[in-house]
Amino acid sequence: MASSSVVPSCVALALLLLVALAATANGDELSAGYYEKTCPNVQRVVRSVMASSVAAQPRMAPAVLRLFFHDCFINGCDASVLLEATPFSPSEKDVEPNASLTGYTVIDDIKSALEHDCPATVSCADVIALASRDAVALLGGPTWSVPLGRKDSRFAADPESTKKGLPSPHDNLGELVTMFSRLNLDARDMTALSGAHTVGMANCLHYSDRVYGTDRDEEIDPSFAQTMQQMCQGPSGKASFDVQTPMRFDNAYYRNLIARRGLLTSDQTLYGGGGLQDNLVEMYSTDGEAFARDFAKAMVKMGNVPPPKGMPVEVRLKCSVPNY
Ligand code: HEM
Numbered sequence: 001m002a003s004s005s006v007v008p009s010c011v012a013l014a015l016l017l018l019v020a021l022a023a024t025a026n027g028d029e030l031s032a033g034y035y036e037k038t039c040p041n042v043q044r045v046v047r048s049v050m051a052s053s054v055a056a057q058p059r060m061a062p063a064v065l066r067l068f069f070h071d072c073f074i075n076g077c078d079a080s081v082l083l084e085a086t087p088f089s090p091s092e093k094d095v096e097p098n099a100s101l102t103g104y105t106v107i108d109d110i111k112s113a114l115e116h117d118c119p120a121t122v123s124c125a126d127v128i129a130l131a132s133r134d135a136v137a138l139l140g141g142p143t144w145s146v147p148l149g150r151k152d153s154r155f156a157a158d159p160e161s162t163k164k165g166l167p168s169p170h171d172n173l174g175e176l177v178t179m180f181s182r183l184n185l186d187a188r189d190m191t192a193l194s195g196a197h198t199v200g201m202a203n204c205l206h207y208s209d210r211v212y213g214t215d216r217d218e219e220i221d222p223s224f225a226q227t228m229q230q231m232c233q234g235p236s237g238k239a240s241f242d243v244q245t246p247m248r249f250d251n252a253y254y255r256n257l258i259a260r261r262g263l264l265t266s267d268q269t270l271y272g273g274g275g276l277q278d279n280l281v282e283m284y285s286t287d288g289e290a291f292a293r294d295f296a297k298a299m300v301k302m303g304n305v306p307p308p309k310g311m312p313v314e315v316r317l318k319c320s321v322p323n324y
Helices: 002-021 042-056 060-073 104-117 124-138 159-165 173-181 187-198 204-211 222-231 252-258 275-286 288-303
Strands: 201-203 238-240
Touching (some): 042 060, 042 104, 042 124, 060 124, 124 288, 187 288, 201 204, 204 238, 252 275, 275 288
Antiparallel strands (some): 201 238
C-alpha cells in the first residue's frame, strides 16, 4: 500500500518540477549576477571543466567558440543546436553548415558538473555562452562579463531555416552584412566577430573554391594559394585559418587579410573594397586592443539574441534532449 502512494507522488513531483522549469516567454533581461543565489559557483565550474578539456584536447577551444556562433544565429542563443534528432523533429546538427561542428561533449561535461552542484538551474544556452568566453581566454584572447539567464528552446529549427540562417564561406561582403544585420549586428560587429578565424581550422571543401580560383571575386596571394592547395590533399584535408599562430587568439587574422591570405572567400571579402570597411581591418591589424575590445562587445551583443517569440523554453536537464 505504502509503495503505491509513493509512486504517484514521485510522478507528481517530477511533473511539478518540469512545469516549474518550463516557460513560454524568454524576454527577461539577462544579467551577469543571474545565478548569484541559485548557483554561485557556476563560473568556476565552467572554467574548470573547460580548462581540463582544453588541456586534454586543445582543439575543443575553437570548436566551442564556433558552437556559440552557430547556436545564436539559428533561433537565438537557445542551445537549439545541441538537440538530437527525434523521429518527429530533425536536428540542426545534421544540416550541412553544422555537420562539421564539434565540442558537444565538452558542453555535456560542463552540464553534468553543474547538474551535480545545482540541479535544474543553469541553462545549456548559458553554458555555451560561458564556455565560449572561457575558450577565448584559454586561447590567450580577451575576457568579458557574460550576461546570463538564457533559457533553452524545446524545439530545434527546421533544416531549411538552419541552412538559410547561417552565412556561407562563399558569401560576399554585402551578403554577410545582411546576414548579421538580421541579428542586429552591424558591419563593425561582423568584422570583429569574424576575427574568431584567427584560431581553428577549416576543411578543404570550405576553402577549395577560393584557393583553386573558382571563387574569383577576391584576390589571393599565389604562394598562400599553393600551400593551401597542398593542404587539400587526401579525403580529410584541412588547414589552419592562421598558419603562423593557429591556436593563439590574436589579431593576425586582419594582417592575413591585408596580405590576401584570408582562407575563406567570406574572410577575404572583408578587405579590399575600400572605405570604412578597409579602415576597420587596418585598425584591428595594428591595434590588438581595439580588436579585443570590439570582439568582446560583439560577443555580448550576439549573445543577447533571444529565441523567437512564443517559443516554449525551459532549463534542459540534459543538453541534447528536451525535458519530456
Ligand atoms: C562571417 C561569417 C562566417 C562564416 C561564413 C564562417 C564559416 C566557417 C567555416 C566554413 C569554418 C570551417 C568549418 C570546418 O570546415 O570544419 C569555420 C570555422 C570556425 N569558425 Fe566561422 N564562420 C563565420 C563567422 C564566425 C564567427 C562569427 C565565429 C565566432 C565568433 C566563428 C568561429 C569559428 C571558429 C572558432 C572556427 C574554427 C572551428 C574549429 O577549428 O573547430 N566563425 N567558420
